Amino acid sequence: MSTDVSQPDLMVAPSQQSRSQRTIKAVLGSRELAIALVLVALVVATTVRRPSFVTGSDGFRDLLLAPSILLLLAIGQMVVIVTRNVDLSVGSTLGISAYVCGSLFSADQERSVVLVLVICVLVGAGLGLINGLLVAFFRVPALVITLGTMYVFRGVLKNVAGSNRITAGDFPAGFEKLGTQQLLGVPVLTIIGLVVLVAVGYYLHTARGGRELYAIGSDPEAAKLYGLPVARRVVTAFVLCGALAGLAGAVTAARYATAYSGTGSGIELQAVAAVVIGGVAIFGGSGTVWGAAIGAFLLITINRSLPILGISEYWQGAVVGALILGSICLDRYLSARRARHLIEARDDA
Amino acid sequence: MSGTAPTVLELRDVSKSFGAVQALRSSSLQVHAGSIHALVGENGAGKSTLVKIVAGVYRRDAGVFELDGDAVDFGSTAESKAAGIAVIYQEPTLFPDLSVTENIFMGRQPMGRGGRIDRAAMITETRALFSRLGVEIDPRRPALGLSIADQQIIEIAKAISLDARLLIMDEPTAALSGNEVSRLFAVARSLRDEGRALVFISHRFDEVFDLCDTVTVMRDGAYIATVPTAETTEAQIVAQMVGREVADLFPKTEAEIGEVVLDVTGLTTAGEFHDISFQVRAGEIVGLAGLVGAGRSEIARAVFGIDAYDEGSVTVDGKAVPPRNPRGAIRSGIAFVPEDRRQQGLVVDGSVGRNIASVIRSGLTRGGLLTTSAEFAAVQPWASRLEVKTNALDMPATTMSGGNQQKVVIAKWLATGPRLLIIDEPTRGIDIGTKAEVHRLLSELAGKGLAILMISSELPEVLGMADRVLVVCEGRITADIARADATPENVMAAATRSAGTDEEPAA
Numbered sequence: 001m002s003t004d005v006s007q008p009d010l011m012v013a014p015s016q017q018s019r020s021q022r023t024i025k026a027v028l029g030s031r032e033l034a035i036a037l038v039l040v041a042l043v044v045a046t047t048v049r050r051p052s053f054v055t056g057s058d059g060f061r062d063l064l065l066a067p068s069i070l071l072l073l074a075i076g077q078m079v080v081i082v083t084r085n086v087d088l089s090v091g092s093t094l095g096i097s098a099y100v101c102g103s104l105f106s107a108d109q110e111r112s113v114v115l116v117l118v119i120c121v122l123v124g125a126g127l128g129l130i131n132g133l134l135v136a137f138f139r140v141p142a143l144v145i146t147l148g149t150m151y152v153f154r155g156v157l158k159n160v161a162g163s164n165r166i167t168a169g170d171f172p173a174g175f176e177k178l179g180t181q182q183l184l185g186v187p188v189l190t191i192i193g194l195v196v197l198v199a200v201g202y203y204l205h206t207a208r209g210g211r212e213l214y215a216i217g218s219d220p221e222a223a224k225l226y227g228l229p230v231a232r233r234v235v236t237a238f239v240l241c242g243a244l245a246g247l248a249g250a251v252t253a254a255r256y257a258t259a260y261s262g263t264g265s266g267i268e269l270q271a272v273a274a275v276v277i278g279g280v281a282i283f284g285g286s287g288t289v290w291g292a293a294i295g296a297f298l299l300i301t302i303n304r305s306l307p308i309l310g311i312s313e314y315w316q317g318a319v320v321g322a323l324i325l326g327s328i329c330l331d332r333y334l335s336a337r338r339a340r341h342l343i344e345a346r347d348d349a
Numbered sequence: 350m351s352g353t354a355p356t357v358l359e360l361r362d363v364s365k366s367f368g369a370v371q372a373l374r375s376s377s378l379q380v381h382a383g384s385i386h387a388l389v390g391e392n393g394a395g396k397s398t399l400v401k402i403v404a405g406v407y408r409r410d411a412g413v414f415e416l417d418g419d420a421v422d423f424g425s426t427a428e429s430k431a432a433g434i435a436v437i438y439q440e441p442t443l444f445p446d447l448s449v450t451e452n453i454f455m456g457r458q459p460m461g462r463g464g465r466i467d468r469a470a471m472i473t474e475t476r477a478l479f480s481r482l483g484v485e486i487d488p489r490r491p492a493l494g495l496s497i498a499d500q501q502i503i504e505i506a507k508a509i510s511l512d513a514r515l516l517i518m519d520e521p522t523a524a525l526s527g528n529e530v531s532r533l534f535a536v537a538r539s540l541r542d543e544g545r546a547l548v549f550i551s552h553r554f555d556e557v558f559d560l561c562d563t564v565t566v567m568r569d570g571a572y573i574a575t576v577p578t579a580e581t582t583e584a585q586i587v588a589q590m591v592g593r594e595v596a597d598l599f600p601k602t603e604a605e606i607g608e609v610v611l612d613v614t615g616l617t618t619a620g621e622f623h624d625i626s627f628q629v630r631a632g633e634i635v636g637l638a639g640l641v642g643a644g645r646s647e648i649a650r651a652v653f654g655i656d657a658y659d660e661g662s663v664t665v666d667g668k669a670v671p672p673r674n675p676r677g678a679i680r681s682g683i684a685f686v687p688e689d690r691r692q693q694g695l696v697v698d699g700s701v702g703r704n705i706a707s708v709i710r711s712g713l714t715r716g717g718l719l720t721t722s723a724e725f726a727a728v729q730p731w732a733s734r735l736e737v738k739t740n741a742l743d744m745p746a747t748t749m750s751g752g753n754q755q756k757v758v759i760a761k762w763l764a765t766g767p768r769l770l771i772i773d774e775p776t777r778g779i780d781i782g783t784k785a786e787v788h789r790l791l792s793e794l795a796g797k798g799l800a801i802l803m804i805s806s807e808l809p810e811v812l813g814m815a816d817r818v819l820v821v822c823e824g825r826i827t828a829d830i831a832r833a834d835a836t837p838e839n840v841m842a843a844a845t846r847s848a849g850t851d852e853e854p855a856a
Binding site for chain 2: 022208211214215217219223224227229285286341342
């Protein structure tokens with residue numbers, strides 16, 4: 001390191017590329033593009049096999065509508081995972097929110113749809129706040145905390161709901177229509193998800209709070225030394241994740257026009273899977289919400305494509321698992337290559 | 350002296366304990382505006398603890414802490430930052446996934462319209478900072494993969510951009526080359542001329558005399574003296590740093606030196622250490638001295654086979670020790686007591702007996718089964734021989750004091766009947782009384798013909814215990830000094846000889 005005294009120690013030369021060159025290079029090399037291509041290839045292959053998959057009257061709509069619930073959960077989950085935490089309770093939160101939504105309508109069909117949506121989001125945010133406070137102040141890994149709250153929330157729901165099932169008749173027609181309505185050919189529920197996606201993506205990229213979430217996940221100890229408000233940010237991430245799970249609960253109720261004690265069980269792991277497939281590091285610090293969103297679309301589309309491609313639906317789980325393993329191996333390989341590349345860039349300078 | 354300049358930082362009789370270990374007893378420090386103040390002391394003297402109190406990482410137990418004459422008490426790093434204090438830590442603390450620019454501005458990014466981070470302004474400012482520091486680093490590259498020196502530059506850029514009144518640098522030059530150091534010093538001087546206060550911690554005396562106007566010496570967590578650098582000499586400072594009674598603490602008895610046990614030749618790992626060759630004989634205690642980060646622990650880990658090495662060979666009693674194979678090293682007769690006893694040396698939740706039996710376990714099974722009674726029967730003689738103070742072998746190790754835990758770790762290895770004991774920082778975090786017991790134990794073991802390689806950052810320990818001192822500096826052995834010739838001065842000199850400068854700096 002201290003060999004050559006005559007020449008200044010150059011480290012890494014500043015990038016000489018223009019802004020557009022950089023953008024193109026970043027997009028081409030991105031993990032998001034890779035899985036978007038997988039998604040496109042899957043849709044194309046399925047459409048070749050059965051053209052109605054996209055071109056049919058309901059085909060295009062279902063392609064966009066089916067992932068709308070998982071999309072919301074994956075966005076929330078991504079924000080939590082990027083801080084080196086995880087939220088396993090989102091399925092239970094979704095269930096509670098869907099049931100609250102159904103109960104409100106079955107008590108009074110005339111209720112304002114917007115008010116009910118707001119209540120669902122607040123219920124989810126409240127449950128997220130519980131998770132966030134437990135994680136931030138008990139210093140126990142989020143995996144354990146949210147595993148606990150997952151069972152607690154579900155247990156409370158089962159106690160309240162019992163064997164009661166809220167059905168289509170309990171929901172007002174105006175609310176049910178949300179599940180099928182379209183705007184310029186795009187389902188309204190999907191639009192809700194996409195608006196949330198853009199808002200969260202913008203926040204993570206351009207706001208101080210968003211960048212600090214990445215910093216916390218990248219190195220929690222360093223974040224403390226930097227004087228970042230670690231506890232506050234982590235709590236906020238959980239509240240956002242819970243709020244989105246609450247919104248997803250209302251969306252579930254609108255789409256399926258049903259709610260019972262088992263609504264949303266098991267979907268939390270799908271949300272984690274979508275985030276991981278989307279290239280978000282499970283130990284935080286890197287990845288984008290765009291990737292998580294594409295991951296959600298890919299997961300749902302796979303489930304719908306496999307039967308058409310002639311693969312037994314019993315294989316679906318195994319295919320999803322293989323996809324997770326494949327994307328983790330790819331990430332591992334890419335990050336090792338990147339690290340090597342960065343070290344070489346330093347040594348060559 | 351800058352006696353007329355206002356006092357920026359004032360610490361008086363500050364103390365801090367971690368459990369049973371008192372890191373600071375009564376340390377004091379007074380720093381004036383427009384001056385660069387050196388803080389020196391041996392490893393473990395409490396400098397870093399003091400820095401962390403000022404930075405708001407730790408809270409002091411007692412004592413006065415004033416900033417610009419006002420009493421302050423920081424509960425978090427954010428508070429000290431807001432008060433205008435920037436700290437560069439010994440270990441860079443960067444976010445590896447984020448860009449260099451984001452690392453510099455995290456938490457206080459320049460804001461543009463509508464609450465957006467103004468990235469363009471951020472990058473322009475980063476370029477300006479880098480050109481002031483005279484380095485060329487791509488502001489957009491991630492911090493991942495940067496060398497320690499580059500990371501240190503980022504830390505310095507961060508501290509400068511904070512526009513701090515008080516800048517504390519905890520050994521910032523340890524990983525820097527000559528050029529980088531002179532650039533850093535130029536920046537430090539210009540900050541001083543702007544009227545800021547700087548605290549500079551370093552083990553390199555030439556740097557202290559080159560850069561600083563005042564020096565404060567600490568020893569054993571206490572304040573010793575503050576003098577202007579113009580009125581003191583390197584020899585005086587070293588005397589103040591190490592001057593303590595060492596006689597009773599180190600009951601070293603003469604042992605008969607026998608055959609060569611450990612023979613290391615040409616051991617090299619790129620970036621860690623180079624061409625390391627030495628021998629340890631039966632009955633001999635060889636001290637491996639040097640500064641933290643000089644590569645001593647890395648050498649020990651390579652010898653024991655935990656880490657791979659690129660070149661060289663290791664033999665015990667003339668037989669090759671397989672590389673990268675700790676089990677092989679154990680079979681060859683090497684025992685290794687690691688630096689971090691709680692993390693690496695013990696299963697702290699396990700019982701004392703189980704810990705001692707852990708390495709010899711496979712020899713205790715009967716028909717594939719291991720019984721607690723077999724374990725305890727096997728370890729009883731070792732525990733009693735080392736006077737491990739515990740009522741029963743089934744007590745969990747976590748309840749014991751640091752000194753007794755260390756004895757358990759040593760007992761664990763003695764049960765394997767080793768030829769060579771490598772012990773890294775044998776008495777770190779152990780109170781004075783038990784320190785002497787651990788030392789007596791090492792001395793006894795050497796007397797029975799065990800070869801001992803002892804790594805220690807505590808100079809008195811090395812001088813008091815070792816038959817021979819090997820000094821490691823920046824990955825090379827820079828001196829091999831016999832017990833009779835070893836003095837604090839010549840060991841310190843060899844440990845601080847910076848690479849690239851062949852001559853001793855004039856004091």
